[in-house]
Amino acid sequence: MYRKFLNARSPLRLLEKGLHGGLGPGNLGIVVGGPGVGKASFLVGVALDELLRSGRVLHVSMAHTVAHIRDHYDTVFEELAASARLENGTQVHVDVDRNRSIRVYPKHALTPEKLREAVKVESETTGPPSMVLIEGLDFKETSREDLADFKALAGELAAEVWMSVSYSKEQIAELPASVARVEDLVSVALALEPGEDAVVLRALKDHDNPDLTELHVALDPKTLLLTRH
């Protein structure tokens, strides 16, 4: 019951209506945004959405420390719990923590091989992830082969894999060149742009859907959850 409440503010729920059923297992999704717009928060929101549906999330980062990422989760969770007036918040929070694993690597250190090793360790100790988030991957420097391999891993795990991609500008007119060159490997691409008092999320690519106009959502700039109306 409470999970439904919480999900009411997840941007993904809304996107699922617009997107053809969300990202889908085995697929690669990316979120593109300028510096400081909140790509990390958005990924945390996506992860919580999965966690509250009893999924397992592996959050890989080359950008932040474990403590920093965890704080991020706690902030977004508390916001959700408060807006849903969650009664047994502590217990739900404990469950969420249990099903999430954070792994931090030095810059440029994550290869598909490393990720495979990590997934293996996770699977043997806590269980295989149903969603993998990759934060801080230098998309430009990542070869097509490696991206294809990340996608293959998504397929093997039947997991959704989300990546954040940094962009130098705030406004994103089209798929950045670093993504366009591997467009066929990416199923969903979303753009995050700062708006007046909200962050605007819109789709740059949605599977094979040619009409992207209806995907346009305003998000709270702090938590990247749907703004409250």
Add this chain to the structure above:
Amino acid sequence: MIHDLTTIRNIGISAHIDSGKTTLTERILFYTGRIHAIHEVKGKDDVGATMDSMELERERGITIQSAATHTIWDKHHINIIDTPGHVDFTIEVERALRVLDGAVLVLCGVAGVQSQSMTVDRQMRRYKVPRMAFINKLDRSGANPLRVTEQLREKLSHNAVLMQLPIGLEANFKGVIDLVAMKAIYFEGDNGEHVVTNEIPEEMRDEAEIARESMLDAVSMFSDELMEAILEETVTEALIHDAVRKGTLSMDLTPVFLGSAYKNKGVQKLLDAVNRYLPSPLDGENTGVDLSNEEAPLALASDPNKPTVALAFKLEDGRYGQLTYVRVYQGSLEKGGTIINSRTKKKHKVGRLVRMHADSMQDIESSSAGDIVALFGIDCASGDTFTDESVQISMTSMHVPEPVISIAIKPIDNKTVDNMGKALGRFVREDPTFRSRVDPESNETVISGMGELHLDVYVERMKREYGCAVETGAPQVAYRETISQRADFNYTHKKQTGGSGQYGRVAGRIEPIVDGADDFEFVSEIKGGSIPTEYIPAVEKGFVQCMAKGRLIGFPVIGVRVVVDDGKSHSVDSSEMAFQAAGRGAFREAYGRAKPIVLEPVMKLEVEGPVDHQGAILKTIMQRRGTVIGTTESSGMSRIESEVPLSEMFGYATDLRSMTQGTAEFTMEFARYLPAPAEVQKELKEKFSSKIVDDDE
């Protein structure tokens, strides 16, 4: 007072147990003229090395306590702070590392980088202590400084650069080649006290040239000037020293020196290097917290003219009485001046200010920022901050965590009861996370602290230092109780049979405090005097009494808000006592219906070990009902952060050691209270109710 702060070096010497740290320290004191004879460690002559002060430390080969000693080498003031090599004893380690500006990592030339060097090195990295290395014991058979340097690079990820080459090794170890000056250095005289500089032996010339070149390659990364000079072939010694210093301070370079302290070789050159390359107090950054602004971090300046801030990092009951070692971070301390303890707000007069030498002390008039000195006869706890009265600054947060584990102790020999009291008094003063009390029910002395090992160390110290061996009971975890839902109460306390009666009625509700920091809140919503104002504190008192011991498992109750909104009094029979009783009765009535649950202390556990052992480490955490928060991988090591219930952590050190062949280390501290799983709650409840039955019999 030392006026030129650039001449102060506050250093630690850290090492694996058998690397010869004590011998090295002793030789340093000998060559700097502080002691006049050399003894061997754990001496055959029964004197022992000067720095090794505690018997426990000798027996275990570890240093738990830090002691500071001052010495002078080549116009530089060197304060040597003895660093604990023990990982689990967080507060001691933190304090000792905190007062250091730099460190010498001593490695055994035969055994090389061992697990404990890894631990100590990791801690130093965490506290951002720049360090250099000294490869010792080159006279021993099997010594190989090149291999040890390689290990520094591989196992500890240091950018280690040899600044010297050995002349001969093992039994033929004669001296070193200084790759900066390109000279051979020999140590002559009975105790190696004569440093003789000579030409490099012919047969080593090529080897030395090659080593110098690779040293220059590495070092020139830190100085454009040096890089240019290399190209133009105008390299000077000063340019090299300058670049090495830069690299060392930024912790991107670890210069490596060689020798054998036992055979009196290499120590003086190491001291030269300490002066040249390690930071002065002006090179580092120090921060305190501003008590007048919600403990916001505050940068301190090593400036003798600013308001005084000094940290008491160690207390010692020495043969001279109670000594307090302090590091002055800002401003100055003067004999006859007044200082105030930020924690207790007590004022103290600085009666005597002394500089501690290895075996004597020297009275001084004043001491300034950057220096380490000792105060006499100041009553304080270790970790306290002293300031002059103009500022409210503390070097550490005032927040002291509540102990999470207790054990009952009893002296084996009743004659040592007094000593036990003395020991406990001192430990409590030294360590704010350590507590001692007498349980009113069992009349036993109960000590509490932050973990099993924390208490073990004190039990051991009682035996060693105070001659008081104690028997210990089973460790007791500090559980808590709380309520999980709202419950109403309407309770009447009534005793009106003959004589003066008792009457009081209270009504209202108890409810959980959600994510609040408070353990207990009392709210009165009484309107129209249904309970007279003067009795309301009595009602609160009645509730507070019940919070001390919950009815579920007998542990304190936290996270409860009591709202009283109605009641009734009697003009004659109501009294404070009656309303206290009503409060207690109301709590009893409502508590059961508020779905009380048991909370257990959960520890933040950090384990660090080689990536290959990651799976094994994770298993030790999962087996203990742990939640893995995250893993950080870098240069072959994994650091795993997790939360584990304290009740599952007994014997963890042993288990982790065997699962990882001793390659992993852990630290643990209290994180928070969380609901215990149903089966644990059930077990605790059963234990509690059976105990009540026992008590009744």
